[in-house]
């Protein structure tokens with residue numbers, strides 16, 4: 455919602471649902487940190503474009519969008535795409551979101567699938583909910599891998615490979631925890647880490663190595679860029695980096 459306060463060219467996204475799902479604390483934190491706002495807008499834009507492109511390309515094959523750790527992602531309500539959204543998260547989070555968005559109709563079909571990614575497999579509950587493992591799928595793993603430990607995160611990638619056919623894609627943001635320890639990036643994100651820990655969602659280390667893990671499970675990396683370095687791609691002036699996050703797109707090998 456803070457994007458709406460920016461000049462047109464800096465806006466990058468239009469998310470009328472952001473105010474409904476962000477609490478005052480989150481908005482205050484974002485307002486205090488223009489660099490964080492920049493990262494969030496860039497990552498939203500990157501993932502929105504990836505989803506729309508994928509669905510457009512696979513339009514005749516009943517494409518699916520799998521949001522792993524969907525949280526309060528309202529894309530099913532704001533992206534008018536001919537595909538089904540499958541939203542995986544904790545049951546309580548999905549319930550909270552249903553309450554927040556009560557009264558709004560999603561633009562696309564949306565199916566909520568409660569799963570604890572750290573403790574359960576997600577493939578079977580997905581299939582039980584109508585997910586088709588043979589249909590082209592774009593898996594969106596946004597803001598989640600850094601809340602899982604390395605083995606949990608690797609298990610998620612292994613299951614992605616089990617649940618989507620060749621040509622499917624995975625798009626994600628990730629933090630390179632191993633190299634940002636002790637760096638300026640870690641100092642820049644210290645207050646965010648502290649607030650997350652206090653809120654009961656501590657940052658963990660995520661995947662040990664994004665490239666090697668994706669390769670091991672049959673995904674080729676098509677794109678990998680520091681989130682803040684995406685600005686010129688969208689016609690914006692380059693800015694110095696403050697955050698260790700990157701955006702990646704990978705495709706399941708045939």
Ligand SMILES: C[S@@+](CC[C@H](N)C(=O)[O-])C[C@H]1O[C@@H](n2cnc3c(N)ncnc32)[C@H](O)[C@@H]1O
Pocket residue numbers: 522523524525526527542543544547569570571572573595596597598601602
């Ligand atoms: C920072 S939020 C990101 C939400 C959403 N993808 C977005 O970018 O707006 C992290 C999400 O991951 C979910 N998550 C973290 N650990 C999880 C787990 N073990 N099982 C299921 N969901 C989990 C949280 O509930 C939360 O919704």
